[in-house]
Amino acid sequence: MIRSEILKEIAPILRDQLVVCNIGIPSQELHAIDDQPSNFYMLGTMGLASSIGLGLALSQPKPVISIDGDGSVLTNLGTLPTIANNPAGNFILLIIDNGSYGSTGDQPTYAGRKTSLAKVAEACGCETVVECAAEDTGRVLQEALDSGEMTIIVCKCESGNAKMPVITMDPVVIRDRFMKAVSA
Amino acid sequence: MQEDINKRIVDDFVANDVSFVTTVPCKQLAGVIDEIDARKDIHHIPSNKEDEGMGLCAGAFMGGKRPAIIMQNTAIGVTINTLATLTQYYRMPLPMLISYRGELGEPVACQVEMAVHTKALLAQLHIPTYHFHHRDDVEELDKIIKYTFMCNKPVAILTDASFWGGY
Numbered sequence: 001m002i003r004s005e006i007l008k009e010i011a012p013i014l015r016d017q018l019v020v021c022n023i024g025i026p027s028q029e030l031h032a033i034d035d036q037p038s039n040f041y042m043l044g045t046m047g048l049a050s051s052i053g054l055g056l057a058l059s060q061p062k063p064v065i066s067i068d069g070d071g072s073v074l075t076n077l078g079t080l081p082t083i084a085n086n087p088a089g090n091f092i093l094l095i096i097d098n099g100s101y102g103s104t105g106d107q108p109t110y111a112g113r114k115t116s117l118a119k120v121a122e123a124c125g126c127e128t129v130v131e132c133a134a135e136d137t138g139r140v141l142q143e144a145l146d147s148g149e150m151t152i153i154v155c156k157c158e159s160g161n162a163k164m165p166v167i168t169m170d171p172v173v174i175r176d177r178f179m180k181a182v183s184a
Numbered sequence: 185m186q187e188d189i190n191k192r193i194v195d196d197f198v199a200n201d202v203s204f205v206t207t208v209p210c211k212q213l214a215g216v217i218d219e220i221d222a223r224k225d226i227h228h229i230p231s232n233k234e235d236e237g238m239g240l241c242a243g244a245f246m247g248g249k250r251p252a253i254i255m256q257n258t259a260i261g262v263t264i265n266t267l268a269t270l271t272q273y274y275r276m277p278l279p280m281l282i283s284y285r286g287e288l289g290e291p292v293a294c295q296v297e298m299a300v301h302t303k304a305l306l307a308q309l310h311i312p313t314y315h316f317h318h319r320d321d322v323e324e325l326d327k328i329i330k331y332t333f334m335c336n337k338p339v340a341i342l343t344d345a346s347f348w349g350g351y
Contacts, residue, residue, distance in 0.1 A: 020243070040246070044269025048239030051231075052270075055243025055251070058227060059204060064243075078232030082240070086229050175274040179246050 001134035003096050004029045004162035006155065007067075010138050014039075017145070018182060020053040020066045024103030025161045026096070030067070032164040038181040041167055041174050047076030050093050054083055057091035060182060063145055064090060070097040070111035077120070080152075084125030087150045094141060095152070100159040118154040126152045134158070189348075190215040192322055193281070198225050200329040202252045202279070204244035206230070206237035210256035212283040212348050217254060234259035235266040238278065245276050250333060252279040257286070257342065258298045260305050267309055271338045278338040279329050284315070289345035306340050313340040316347040 003026060007014075011034040020040045021027045027041040042049055050073065053066030073079065073095055083093065099112020111117050118131040128149050132140045134157035144151035167174075193216050197205070206229045207217050221228045227249075231237035234255045241251035255263075260282075271278050285292070286299025306313045312335075314328055315321075325341065332339040 042270075044273060045235075045239070045266050048235065048242075048266065048270065051236045051239025052243040052246075055204070055229075055240035055245075056247045057243070058229070058240075059244040059247025059249040076233075076236055076239075078236055079239075082229065082231055082236065171274045175246065175276070179248075182246055183248060 002158050002160035002162070003098055003102065004033070004164075006096060006134050006137050006157060007033050010141055013138060013141055013145070014065065018056065018062050018064045020049050020056065020064065022049045022068050022072050025164070026067060026069060026102070028164040028167060029162050031167050037177040040178045041169070043167060043171055043174075047072045047079075050079045050083065051076065053093065054079070054086065054088060054091055056182070057088035058086065061090060062182065063092070065092045065094055065141070068093060068095050069102065070095060070099060070117055071101040071109045073117055074109055074111060080121050080124035080126060083150070083152070084121075084127075087127070089148050089150055091150045092141065092144050093152045094137075095154045096157060097154050098157050098159045102159065102161050106159050106161075118152070121152045121154070126150075128152065129154070131156065189319070189322060190219040193325060194219045194223060194226070196325045196329060197252060198223065200250065200326065200333070202250045202329065203227060204229070204241065204249040204251040205254060206240045206251070207254040208232075208234050208237060208256065208259065210283040210285065212285070212343065212345065213254055213256070213281070216281070220254070234263045238263060238266045238271055241278055242270055242274070242276055250277075252281065254281045256283045257302045258295070260302055261298065264305065264309065267311070267338055272309070275336045277333045277336045279332045280338060280340045282340055282342050284342035284344040287344040287346070289350055302342065311338050311340050313342060316341060316343045319347065319349070321347060
């Protein structure tokens with residue numbers, strides 16, 4: 001399975017949650033598959049989906065799912081100690097780990113080679129870390145939501161992208177409708 | 185006296201309903217960070233890098249809290265992309281209390297290398313910038329915080345060694 005197939009499968013779970021989605025093709029895919037006001041699409045700023053999601057989870061009670069990539073987590077590796085040391089029970093970091101920089105031409109990441117992001121997260125102090133196969137993502141994500149415990153999910157999948165249009169929505173519109181969904 | 189200024193700064197943040205503060209330490213800011221950490225009205229999240237801190241602040245703002253970041257001016261270099269493509273692009277307010285290292289009284293030569301670029305970079309980004317040099321300059325902080333949340337922009341408050349009373 002590739003990322004877009006996973007997103008299609010978990011879209012019914014994501015629909016009712018606050019979602020912060022990673023820059024580039026992941027946001028384009030989620031936007032094309034199931035655009036929701038409760039989705040915050042990152043149009044720039046690689047690496048900060050997990051930080052934005054944690055800040056949001058710590059500031060209000062609704063569950064927050066940050067959809068991140070292995071390349072983006074590697075670019076902001078300092079996020080994992082911050083997450084571990086400031087736990088929010090309503091926060092889920094879903095790392096779709098396809099071992100490649102999907103938005104830039106599928107160059108391999110170190111997560112696809114020797115580096116285990118699940119082990120890194122554990123070493124950083126994250127208490128609930130689940131590594132799963134792509135096919136199990138929906139079940140693992142639902143269990144994490146039901147548990148009410150901060151969970152880091154590392155979903156191992158194949159490299160590849162669906163051809164989706166660029167998001168042309170104005171960033172202030174994305175932010176405004178997202179904030180209305182947060183406070184609804 | 186030093187304690188008074190730290191307390192005064194944090195009082196202004198609290199009075200303006202700033203309740204989520206992320207910090208990356210600087211020697212000059214140690215007292216104000218201690219004060220932030222001690223206040224029950226403020227959720228203090230130390231971060232490992234300033235762009236990460238700006239991400240946390242963006243999330244907190246969208247969650248309904250008023251955020252602020254405390255950092256050193258050397259970090260302007262690593263946060264330009266985040267300021268342009270997140271904070272400014274999505275039109276989010278962010279007071280940035282910044283220690284202005286490399287100014288008069290600075291003992292570490294390398295700090296001057298970023299000091300000479302600090303104001304130019306902030307000007308290039310069209311970030312409203314205030315420079316606290318004399319102790320009385322703190323009188324403007326309340327208005328600067330109000331201005332930040334009025335216009336939904338990142339705003340820089342550079343605080344140099346003279347303001348902090350030396351090292």
